[in-house]
Amino acid sequence: MILNQLLKRRLRMWRRAPAYFVGKFHDRVFGVDESWLSKPREAFPVGSWQWLALTETTYGGFNIGVASKANRGGDRMSPFFHRYGVIYEEFLESLLPRREQSLTLVEVGILNGSGLAIWCDLFPNARVIGFDIDLRNFAANRAELEAAGAFSANRPELYEFDQLDLGRSALILKNVLGGTKVDVAIDDGCHSIESIKTTFENFMPHMAERFVYFIEDNFDTYDVLAPVNRHLRWFQRGEMTVSTRPFRP
Numbered sequence: 001m002i003l004n005q006l007l008k009r010r011l012r013m014w015r016r017a018p019a020y021f022v023g024k025f026h027d028r029v030f031g032v033d034e035s036w037l038s039k040p041r042e043a044f045p046v047g048s049w050q051w052l053a054l055t056e057t058t059y060g061g062f063n064i065g066v067a068s069k070a071n072r073g074g075d076r077m078s079p080f081f082h083r084y085g086v087i088y089e090e091f092l093e094s095l096l097p098r099r100e101q102s103l104t105l106v107e108v109g110i111l112n113g114s115g116l117a118i119w120c121d122l123f124p125n126a127r128v129i130g131f132d133i134d135l136r137n138f139a140a141n142r143a144e145l146e147a148a149g150a151f152s153a154n155r156p157e158l159y160e161f162d163q164l165d166l167g168r169s170a171l172i173l174k175n176v177l178g179g180t181k182v183d184v185a186i187d188d189g190c191h192s193i194e195s196i197k198t199t200f201e202n203f204m205p206h207m208a209e210r211f212v213y214f215i216e217d218n219f220d221t222y223d224v225l226a227p228v229n230r231h232l233r234w235f236q237r238g239e240m241t242v243s244t245r246p247f248r249p
């Protein structure tokens with residue numbers, strides 16, 4: 001029974017993103033081309049997966065020891081691990097012509113801050129806001145990030161925030177955002193389906209007319225959120241679910 005459900009879930013996932021899984025399969029069978037690793041990020045277009053992965057490596061990647069193995073962080077963009085770089089490239093592409101403008105990007109779950117460092121480089125004039133239940137990992141790692149060049153172009157705002165506390169986090173969001181609308185939201189926090197639903201519900205009133213909302217590390221997100229939010233567009237790429245209202249060119 002459980003095996004049957006798991007198999008059906010897997011089939012749904014493959015059907016929703018065949019090209020993504022063909023790419024993944026190809027890399028698994030033939031290995032990942034590693035030539036990009038020896039190049040500087042400037043060799044690649046800003047926002048490409050290579051640029052994102054090399055920027056993540058600059059700001060720690062797997063090299064930074066963090067408090068919890070479960071919350072490892074820094075493993076998102078590279079094709080060797082989560083392989084989210086290709087997904088961020090795909091869905092942020094339409095925003096890149098506006099990358100010098102004043103967008104608002106929010107990341108829930110910041111851990112050691114390598115994600116915030118990437119976003120600040122990618123969107124130098126954006127309001128970049130990080131929320132986390134525990135800001136101590138970031139505080140402990142900030143000097144190391146800055147020594148590697150992070151936050152020279154843009155500095156993030158940071159707030160303590162528990163995704164699972166709907167009432168309190170709604171109030172925090174209202175106070176922090178005021179009237180500011182969010183163009184890009186990233187949920188890389190607790191990853192439970194409950195926290196994902198609560199966070200999505202909380203953020204929706206604050207999303208811009210056109211937005212992209214990334215939800216990492218949960219295979220069930222699409223099946224839970226897409227059917228009850230049909231007015232939005234939904235995409236699943238394995239453990240990553242993306243919701244959008246497309247940007248105007």
Ligand SMILES: C[S@@+](CC[C@H](N)C(=O)[O-])C[C@H]1O[C@@H](n2cnc3c(N)ncnc32)[C@H](O)[C@@H]1O
Nearest residue numbers: 073074109110111114115133162163188189190
């Ligand atoms: C995978 S890490 C985030 C990694 C980060 N985005 C990066 O740059 O790679 C998950 C983070 O979620 C935070 N977190 C866990 N439960 C949370 C909750 N209920 N509310 C807010 N943040 C939470 C953890 O403290 C941890 O820093």
